Amino acid sequence: MPQLDLETISRRFGAVTALDGVSLSLRPGEVHALMGENGAGKSTLIRVLAGLDRPDEGRIMLGGEEIPPGQPAAMREAGLRFIHQELHAVKGLSVAENMHLDHPYPRRAGLVNWGALNAAASEALARLGLETIDPRAPMTDLGPGDQMLVRIASTLIADGDRPAWLYVMDEPTAALTSGESERLFTVIGQLIGQGGGVLYVSHRMPEVLRLADRVTVLRDGRHVSTRPLSETGEARIIEEMTGRDLSALFPPRRSDATPGEVVLRVEQLSAGPLEEATFELRAGEVLGVAGIAGSGRGALLRALVGEQSRSDGTVTLDGRTLNGGPKQAWRGGMAYVPRERRSEGLMLRRAIFENVALPHLSGLARLRYFLDHRRQRRVARDLGGQVQLKAASITQACEELSGGNQQKVLFARALAGAPKVLLLDEPTRGVDIGARSELYRLIRELSDAGLAVVMASSDLPELLGLSDRIAIMRDGRLSEFVEAEGLTEAELLSRFYHLSKEEQAA
Amino acid sequence: MMQVARRFGGVAGMLAVIAFFAINLPETFLTPRNLLNISQQISMLTVVAATMTVVMVMGDFDLSVGSMASLSGVVAAILFTQDWSVPAAVGVALAVGLAGGLFNGIVVSVVGILPFVATLATLTVFSGLAFVVSDGRTIFGRDIPPGFGDFARGGPVIGMADERALVLPNLTLVAIAVVLVIWIVLEQTSYGRRLYAIGGNRDAARLAGIPVVPLRLSAFAFTGVGAALAGLMYASRVASANPTQGDGLMLTAIAAVFLGMTLTRDGQPKVLATLAGVAVLGVLDNGLTQMRVDSYVREVLVGAIILFAVGLSALGRRGAARRR
Ligand SMILES: Nc1ncnc2c1ncn2[C@@H]1O[C@H](COP(=O)(O)OP(=O)(O)OP(=O)(O)O)[C@@H](O)[C@H]1O
Ligand SMILES: [Mg+2]
Numbered sequence: 001m002p003q004l005d006l007e008t009i010s011r012r013f014g015a016v017t018a019l020d021g022v023s024l025s026l027r028p029g030e031v032h033a034l035m036g037e038n039g040a041g042k043s044t045l046i047r048v049l050a051g052l053d054r055p056d057e058g059r060i061m062l063g064g065e066e067i068p069p070g071q072p073a074a075m076r077e078a079g080l081r082f083i084h085q086e087l088h089a090v091k092g093l094s095v096a097e098n099m100h101l102d103h104p105y106p107r108r109a110g111l112v113n114w115g116a117l118n119a120a121a122s123e124a125l126a127r128l129g130l131e132t133i134d135p136r137a138p139m140t141d142l143g144p145g146d147q148m149l150v151r152i153a154s155t156l157i158a159d160g161d162r163p164a165w166l167y168v169m170d171e172p173t174a175a176l177t178s179g180e181s182e183r184l185f186t187v188i189g190q191l192i193g194q195g196g197g198v199l200y201v202s203h204r205m206p207e208v209l210r211l212a213d214r215v216t217v218l219r220d221g222r223h224v225s226t227r228p229l230s231e232t233g234e235a236r237i238i239e240e241m242t243g244r245d246l247s248a249l250f251p252p253r254r255s256d257a258t259p260g261e262v263v264l265r266v267e268q269l270s271a272g273p274l275e276e277a278t279f280e281l282r283a284g285e286v287l288g289v290a291g292i293a294g295s296g297r298g299a300l301l302r303a304l305v306g307e308q309s310r311s312d313g314t315v316t317l318d319g320r321t322l323n324g325g326p327k328q329a330w331r332g333g334m335a336y337v338p339r340e341r342r343s344e345g346l347m348l349r350r351a352i353f354e355n356v357a358l359p360h361l362s363g364l365a366r367l368r369y370f371l372d373h374r375r376q377r378r379v380a381r382d383l384g385g386q387v388q389l390k391a392a393s394i395t396q397a398c399e400e401l402s403g404g405n406q407q408k409v410l411f412a413r414a415l416a417g418a419p420k421v422l423l424l425d426e427p428t429r430g431v432d433i434g435a436r437s438e439l440y441r442l443i444r445e446l447s448d449a450g451l452a453v454v455m456a457s458s459d460l461p462e463l464l465g466l467s468d469r470i471a472i473m474r475d476g477r478l479s480e481f482v483e484a485e486g487l488t489e490a491e492l493l494s495r496f497y498h499l500s501k502e503e504q505a506a
Numbered sequence: 507m508m509q510v511a512r513r514f515g516g517v518a519g520m521l522a523v524i525a526f527f528a529i530n531l532p533e534t535f536l537t538p539r540n541l542l543n544i545s546q547q548i549s550m551l552t553v554v555a556a557t558m559t560v561v562m563v564m565g566d567f568d569l570s571v572g573s574m575a576s577l578s579g580v581v582a583a584i585l586f587t588q589d590w591s592v593p594a595a596v597g598v599a600l601a602v603g604l605a606g607g608l609f610n611g612i613v614v615s616v617v618g619i620l621p622f623v624a625t626l627a628t629l630t631v632f633s634g635l636a637f638v639v640s641d642g643r644t645i646f647g648r649d650i651p652p653g654f655g656d657f658a659r660g661g662p663v664i665g666m667a668d669e670r671a672l673v674l675p676n677l678t679l680v681a682i683a684v685v686l687v688i689w690i691v692l693e694q695t696s697y698g699r700r701l702y703a704i705g706g707n708r709d710a711a712r713l714a715g716i717p718v719v720p721l722r723l724s725a726f727a728f729t730g731v732g733a734a735l736a737g738l739m740y741a742s743r744v745a746s747a748n749p750t751q752g753d754g755l756m757l758t759a760i761a762a763v764f765l766g767m768t769l770t771r772d773g774q775p776k777v778l779a780t781l782a783g784v785a786v787l788g789v790l791d792n793g794l795t796q797m798r799v800d801s802y803v804r805e806v807l808v809g810a811i812i813l814f815a816v817g818l819s820a821l822g823r824r825g826a827a828r829r830r
Contacts (some may be wrong), residue, residue, distance in 0.1 A: 326716075350703075371693075
């Protein structure tokens with residue numbers, strides 16, 4: 001296979017320069033990591049490469065010949081396959097059909113050959129060890145992690161005489177658990193072994209250090225460096241990405257930790273998959289919620305905010321019982337950052353400030369009902385500053401922001417009402433390391449000032465670095481609470497599984 | 507850039523329509539009297555389209571407004587035949603509108619039927635009720651109290667032209683009041699912004715603590731009352747009521763909202779833009795009628811112009827999307 005060259009690609013969106021003369025060579029047989037902060041231009045570069053976006057300048061060359069820009073079919077023809085950053089599942093279509101969205105359906109006598117369609121899907125799924133997923137099931141029955149795996153699998157479907165050789169993955173592990181990620185890494189190893197190449201984007205440093213052969217760093221749309229992994233390392237990559245030294249990602253805990261008043265009391269709470277959760281949370285405490293996928297981390301948060309209607313139990317916030325939906329929870333001083341920022345969080349086509357103000361409209365209004373536009377904007381601007389939001393202006397539509405900055409809009413929204421309890425579901429998914437350290441610092445500052453935080457996460461360093469206590473969940477139950485101080489990742493992980501083994505033995 | 511072209515393209519198109527008639531009808535078109543006349547002609551449509559905007563910001567529709575307008579007209583007229591006073595009969599007709607709107611709201615938001623299907627069904631229901639209530643007759647003449655019919659013909663005098671008084675029609679005043687109320691509700695209250703939020707992303711709105719179900723339900727009350735009010739205005743203007751006279755309002759109102767959406771920066775429904783859409787349709791209708799264009803040809807032309815405007819804006823939007 002020849003190599004693919006991106007030559008001085010530039011792309012501007014109005015006043016924003018997303019890419020500024022970026023050149024890159026992609027070769028078969030290696031994993032090329034693309035690193036950069038949120039908004040550095042990684043996804044834009046990938047969209048250009050996929051033909052979904054036309055560059056203002058620059059060319060894409062395959063073995064010395066130019067590929068016409070802006071034509072997804074031409075890129076496919078050249079053997080490229082893509083996994084884009086945001087999840088898109090077509091409702092109403094089966095897993096197999098979703099996997100064939102950009103492939104021709106197998107046909108027989110002009111009609112869809114359903115057997116072959118499902119067989120091709122099964123085969124690709126099997127390569128990722130996903131035999132348990134039925135290709136005929138509706139896509140929307142799957143959880144977000146499985147949906148991502150299905151999308152990854154769909155790039156593996158062989159189609160005829162146009163072999164794929166370059167797989168482009170934009171944050172493929174953002175929605176995956178560590179076990180699921182491992183399966184992906186195995187497949188990446190196989191692809192490389194068969195002479196394929198991978199362009200890999202991730203904000204998770206350990207993955208990059210483990211997988212990459214070469215690392216390219218982008219900053220503010222400009223190419224900073226491309227080096228073999230052997231000539232660079234974590235510290236250097238971070239320095240090049242951020243221009244800062246971020247050796248202390250997690251801010252230190254306060255030493256004089258006097259426990260605060262109990263602000264949240266949960267008793268025997270059952271809702272959907274969640275069963276009989278009981279715990280107390282004190283002001284200033286950060287409670288991590290850990291567990292394998294499907295253990296009920298997200299369900300716990302959804303039950304607390306009242307999205308999942310409860311079958312039993314009580315939630316008491318600051319002495320008041322909550323028994324309504326999300327509206328009452330926000331009123332009572334709870335704030336929620338959902339896991340799926342695009343489908344559950346943002347009004348994508350609306351301005352940043354409107355998204356920030358959404359749950360607080362009454363509080364920001366005059367005489368309760370009449371809007372105070374100026375105040376809304378001021379609050380959004382202040383909080384945008386506090387979370388270090390990078391945007392042209394607060395009237396910009398959220399769909400124009402990079403993934404990490406969209407997440408910061410949701411943080412700004414959560415903090416705008418001065419909450420007492422903050423619920424975070426995968427708070428730094430897709431957030432770059434620089435912004436992540438800012439968010440960590442922010443969470444720590446807020447908790448020092450008395451905010452209680454419940455944080456569900458699949459990111460072990462984050463759980464260990466930020467939590468005071470960690471609640472471990474299994475099968476919808478809170479099975480154990482552990483002090484985070486001094487715990488190691490291996491110890492934490494072993495607790496996820498230990499319990500299951502004991503149970504199996506019993 | 508494209509957005510600027512798109513928006514000003516819309517405005518330019520409207521000005522072109524007005525200029526066209528002004529040139530072709532130099533004597534009669536751009537006179538204060540004709541403009542006041544147009545304002546009266548479009549007042550009913552304005553009321554229906556403005557209230558339709560309230561549900562359309564949530565991404566919903568109300569197809570039942572036309573038959574609700576017919577129903578409220580015949581309800582008032584039937585009460586007149588029973589010697590009810592004008593305020594009482596009008597009050598009952600508006601209450602019927604409120605009830606119908608809330609019923610639509612319940613079916614759409616509590617039961618969860620798609621608004622297209624739900625309001626298509628209530629369209630038939632209201633229309634049938636209008637026939638039942640009126641026995642299929644047109645109610646007119648002495649049955650309609652003079653006070654009711656005179657309302658539409660009256661209005662404050664605002665000047666003189668050609669030695670006749672220029673009257674600002676009462677119906678126009680009603681329409682202005684409705685637009686003002688809807689503008690305040692949608693643009694200046696947190697209630698209105700929450701409706702926009704529901705249109706922006708319903709799940710996100712709910713998770714951010716917006717009570718989606720009651721809000722959606724309540725918004726349909728606006729279309730119900732608006733339609734009933736328009737039906738009364740219509741009945742007053744023609745001093746009669748029959749069970750089909752409001753039926754044409756629904757499609758035109760939705761078309762006006764869509765026309766208006768082509769003028770807004772982000773393609774959202776906005777009540778002032780809707781008003782501009784109504785005005786374009788009204789001007790077209792008035793101008794073409796004055797030019798003695800056959801009424802069927804007129805329909806073809808109006809339909810084509812709507813397609814053209816909305817199509818142009820869709821193309822512009824696609825251009826904007828491509829840049830992403
Ligand atoms: N359609 C658009 N309109 C305006 N600006 C855009 C658009 N798409 C991207 N941008 C801007 O281009 C820049 C690069 O965005 P991009 O999505 O490529 O970042 P990224 O490196 O993938 O970030 P992340 O890690 O958060 O996914 C950002 O400043 C973003 O706001
Ligand atoms: Mg990205």
